[in-house]
Amino acid sequence: MGRFVVRRLIQMLLVMFAVSVLTFLIFNVIPNGDPEVRMAGRQANESTIAAIREEWGFDENLVVQYVTTMKKVFTGDLQSYYTQLPVGEEILKGLPRTISLAVGAALLWMFVAICLGLYSAVKAGRFADRFLTIIALVGISMPVFWVGALMSYYLGFKLGWFPNGGYVELTEDPIDWAYHLILPWTALAILFIGFYSRVLRSNVLDTINEDYVRTARAKGLGERQILIRHVLRNSMIPIVTLWGLDFGAVVGGGAILTETVFDLQGVGQYAADAVGQLDVPPVLATTIFLAFFVTLMNAVVDILYAYLDPRIRLQ
Amino acid sequence: MNDAQPLLTVDDLRVSFATEEGTVQAVDGVSFELAPGEVLAVVGESGSGKSVTAMTLMGLTRSPNARFEGQAHYKGTELIGASEAELRRVRGAEIAMIFQDPMTSLNPVVRIGDQIVEQIQEHEGVPDQQARERVVELLERVGIPRARERVDNYPFEFSGGMRQRVMIALALSCNPSVLIADEPTTALDVTIQAQILQGMRDLREETGAAIILVTHDLGVVADIADRIAVMYAGRIVEQGTLDEIFYDPQHPYTWGLLGSITRVDKPRPERLPAIAGLPPSLADRPEGCHFRPRCPHEFAQCTNVPPLEARVEGQPGHLDRCWLSAEEKRTKREVRPGEIGLAAKERTPA
Numbered sequence: 001m002g003r004f005v006v007r008r009l010i011q012m013l014l015v016m017f018a019v020s021v022l023t024f025l026i027f028n029v030i031p032n033g034d035p036e037v038r039m040a041g042r043q044a045n046e047s048t049i050a051a052i053r054e055e056w057g058f059d060e061n062l063v064v065q066y067v068t069t070m071k072k073v074f075t076g077d078l079q080s081y082y083t084q085l086p087v088g089e090e091i092l093k094g095l096p097r098t099i100s101l102a103v104g105a106a107l108l109w110m111f112v113a114i115c116l117g118l119y120s121a122v123k124a125g126r127f128a129d130r131f132l133t134i135i136a137l138v139g140i141s142m143p144v145f146w147v148g149a150l151m152s153y154y155l156g157f158k159l160g161w162f163p164n165g166g167y168v169e170l171t172e173d174p175i176d177w178a179y180h181l182i183l184p185w186t187a188l189a190i191l192f193i194g195f196y197s198r199v200l201r202s203n204v205l206d207t208i209n210e211d212y213v214r215t216a217r218a219k220g221l222g223e224r225q226i227l228i229r230h231v232l233r234n235s236m237i238p239i240v241t242l243w244g245l246d247f248g249a250v251v252g253g254g255a256i257l258t259e260t261v262f263d264l265q266g267v268g269q270y271a272a273d274a275v276g277q278l279d280v281p282p283v284l285a286t287t288i289f290l291a292f293f294v295t296l297m298n299a300v301v302d303i304l305y306a307y308l309d310p311r312i313r314l315q
Numbered sequence: 316m317n318d319a320q321p322l323l324t325v326d327d328l329r330v331s332f333a334t335e336e337g338t339v340q341a342v343d344g345v346s347f348e349l350a351p352g353e354v355l356a357v358v359g360e361s362g363s364g365k366s367v368t369a370m371t372l373m374g375l376t377r378s379p380n381a382r383f384e385g386q387a388h389y390k391g392t393e394l395i396g397a398s399e400a401e402l403r404r405v406r407g408a409e410i411a412m413i414f415q416d417p418m419t420s421l422n423p424v425v426r427i428g429d430q431i432v433e434q435i436q437e438h439e440g441v442p443d444q445q446a447r448e449r450v451v452e453l454l455e456r457v458g459i460p461r462a463r464e465r466v467d468n469y470p471f472e473f474s475g476g477m478r479q480r481v482m483i484a485l486a487l488s489c490n491p492s493v494l495i496a497d498e499p500t501t502a503l504d505v506t507i508q509a510q511i512l513q514g515m516r517d518l519r520e521e522t523g524a525a526i527i528l529v530t531h532d533l534g535v536v537a538d539i540a541d542r543i544a545v546m547y548a549g550r551i552v553e554q555g556t557l558d559e560i561f562y563d564p565q566h567p568y569t570w571g572l573l574g575s576i577t578r579v580d581k582p583r584p585e586r587l588p589a590i591a592g593l594p595p596s597l598a599d600r601p602e603g604c605h606f607r608p609r610c611p612h613e614f615a616q617c618t619n620v621p622p623l624e625a626r627v628e629g630q631p632g633h634l635d636r637c638w639l640s641a642e643e644k645r646t647k648r649e650v651r652p653g654e655i656g657l658a659a660k661e662r663t664p665a
């Protein structure tokens with residue numbers, strides 16, 4: 001198991017390197033025109049552009065450019081020439097908000113999806129299953145910005161049951177923190193719940209017909225133990241993969257819409273604002289940040305996967 | 316051996332499944348008794364209902380599409396109509412089962428030791444450490460080397476034969492009185508088959524458990540069985556002791572089965588004799604004797620269902636379902652002098 005983890009982490013570093021090179025190429029080399037002009041933003045003057053060219057080494061060869069760019073991204077030296085704010089600090093400021101959103105929503109959607117998926121599979125073909133199928137389809141079909149806006153308008157603004165946007169630090173007041181996040185968590189989780197519960201349902205139905213489930217029944221085990229220990233554990237393997245990737249994407253700023261609708265000021269919203277202003281340095285940094293997080297979660301998932309399915313460890 | 320009070324009595328068991336092609340009568344009036352410590356072999360082709368019979372005794376065929384009639388009494392418990400809770404007490408503890416395919420019958424993501432401990436703790440309140448010790452002993456007993464280390468391995472780290480030993484250890488872990496083995500050697504190499512059978516024989520000596528051995532392999536049967544029930548299309552067509560079935564078979568289907576065994580003590584035939592035709596579809600079975608369409612000795616009376624009864628003088632436990640007289644059977648079953656088989660069926664003009 002230890003060797004598997006080390007090997008997987010080395011692989012992860014290689015992928016991260018490749019991702020950083022690709023991102024560099026996409027931002028600085030592939031588009032036409034001078035990179036320093038794009039980097040400087042919309043209302044830059046000649047002297048700023050010249051300074052950027054000098055600072056980023058855009059008149060030197062690509063290797064020097066790559067190294068300089070990465071140095072800037074990873075030392076927190078990067079700054080937005082539009083807002084004049086350091087990018088690293090802005091991302092760090094948004095990170096607790098984004099992680100709060102992602103962790104809560106991911107736990108919520110996983111938990112609810114397991115319950116609904118399992119229940120649906122046990123009741124397969126009956127009314128409860130068909131009803132849940134429809135609900136799941138509705139959930140999958142509703143876009144986050146629409147659900148989020150509705151929830152925020154009716155539950156937050158009209159009824160006043162929940163705060164209308166905003167964020168409270170976890171360290172400041174945990175209850176208020178959760179209270180502020182309930183709507184965003186739910187809005188983000190709805191889509192995933194629909195999707196995950198469907199996938200889990202079909203996995204459970206496949207697994208339930210396996211010979212080892214019959215063996216478990218022949219041992220005299222109870223239905224609950226058979227379901228949890230023998231069916232669910234085997235059905236969870238594909239779900240865990242999805243979960244890791246989706247979680248990684250949300251932390252990496254993938255929940256752009258949710259963050260924006262609820263004005264959470266997280267990494268996703270920061271990226272969205274920067275795109276709106278054609279402010280390239282934050283977009284570059286958040287792209288790399290997202291890619292790295294997805295890669296990291298991918299590795300974590302594989303390790304978790306090996307824990308769930310011992311056959312993986314040997315390969 | 317049959318004098319003792321039977322341990323298990325199956326009485327007119329019928330199982331049918333509703334399918335898209337109509338109702339499939341998988342088991343159609345099966346009755347037998349099993350004495351303590353006895354080995355009963357249930358023999359037949361695929362689809363003859365032998366596995367369904369075995370699994371129904373443990374309630375493993377229950378589904379919304381299945382219908383059950385008849386009874387099966389085990390030590391005062393009626394199994395067919397029993398509630399799930401009652402059945403759970405019997406499963407694994409009183410009646411244990413070994414399945415056909417050891418490659419898929421163990422949970423791939425749970426250590427084998429834990430899979431056995433789970434069963435022990437379900438039926439007996441044994442603490443973890445003690446249950447584990449018992450598993451190590453069991454694994455040693457079924458012939459798994461270095462059992463103490465292997466107990467923490469996963470199923471994929473075992474070969475097929477070793478996995479079947481694990482299954483046997485699992486089945487024996489709560490000292491059941493009845494062991495149902497559903498084609499336990501079919502998925503294994505011939506050399507491994509012999510080892511597994513030897514193991515089962517030893518265990519029967521040691522534990523005194525009665526065994527129901529479901530198989531299509533008469534070679535396996537000759538090694539281990541006390542009594543044999545031959546099944547065809549959901550019915551038992553002949554039942555008797557090992558010697559009765561092998562040396563004085565009464566039903567033409569049994570002749571066909573015996574005639575299609577390869578024998579090392581006889582010159583090898585050019586082609587291994589096979590029973591012509593196919594078993595009937597269980598959704599649409601012929602009237603009367605189900606074997607009639609494939610039987611060369613068919614005559615007028617065969618359109619009536621022959622009852623399963625003793626038809627041979629001096630063999631009160633030897634039952635069969637064939638209308639032919641004992642005399643006719645004796646002459647018709649010899650395809651060559653001293654050799655039992657089923658003659659080729661003449662084509663009836665259309």
